[in-house]
Amino acid sequence: MRDDRAAHRRHRRAVAGLRHGDRKEPLIAPARRAGARPPRHFTVHLGFEAADPTSARELAVAYAEALGLLRPELALGAAALSPADAWHRAERLFCGAVGPDGERCADVAGHPGFHHAPGPGGLGWGDGD
Numbered sequence: 387m388r389d390d391r392a393a394h395r396r397h398r399r400a401v402a403g404l405r406h407g408d409r410k411e412p413l414i415a416p417a418r419r420a421g422a423r424p425p426r427h428f429t430v431h432l433g434f435e436a437a438d439p440t441s442a443r444e445l446a447v448a449y450a451e452a453l454g455l456l457r458p459e460l461a462l463g464a465a466a467l468s469p470a471d472a473w474h475r476a477e478r479l480f481c482g483a484v485g486p487d488g489e490r491c492a493d494v495a496g497h498p499g500f501h502h503a504p505g506p507g508g509l510g511w512g513d514g515d
């Protein structure tokens with residue numbers, strides 16, 4: 387009969403080493419969670435029909451602005467439009483230029499004139515005419 391006590395001792399030492407060994411903390415332990423994870427951004431994709439890209443852009447801006455009125459926590463500056471089958475071709479709907487006080491322009495992307503902070507009477511800045 388084969389004596390496997392030496393192999394058994396080696397195995398026990400290896401397992402004990404994985405648990406504690408000379409370390410204060412075990413090598414194998416549950417993942418540390420210092421606290422709740424910070425919130426992350428997600429994107430919702432909504433589908434609709436339009437006659438052409440220009441009409442689609444106008445509708446998308448109207449949908450985004452309407453949702454922004456209903457749910458102020460939405461990040462409208464991240465709103466984008468793409469053909470339904472080509473999300474990789476997404477184009478921003480809003481300008482988003484950063485103003486002198488850190489505010490972002492709420493006008494549509496590619497707008498002429500000054501940039502404008504959101505809200506009535508929002509700050510205007512830039513090289514408008």
Ligand SMILES: [Zn+2]
Binds near residue numbers: 483491493497502
């Ligand atoms: Zn702008």
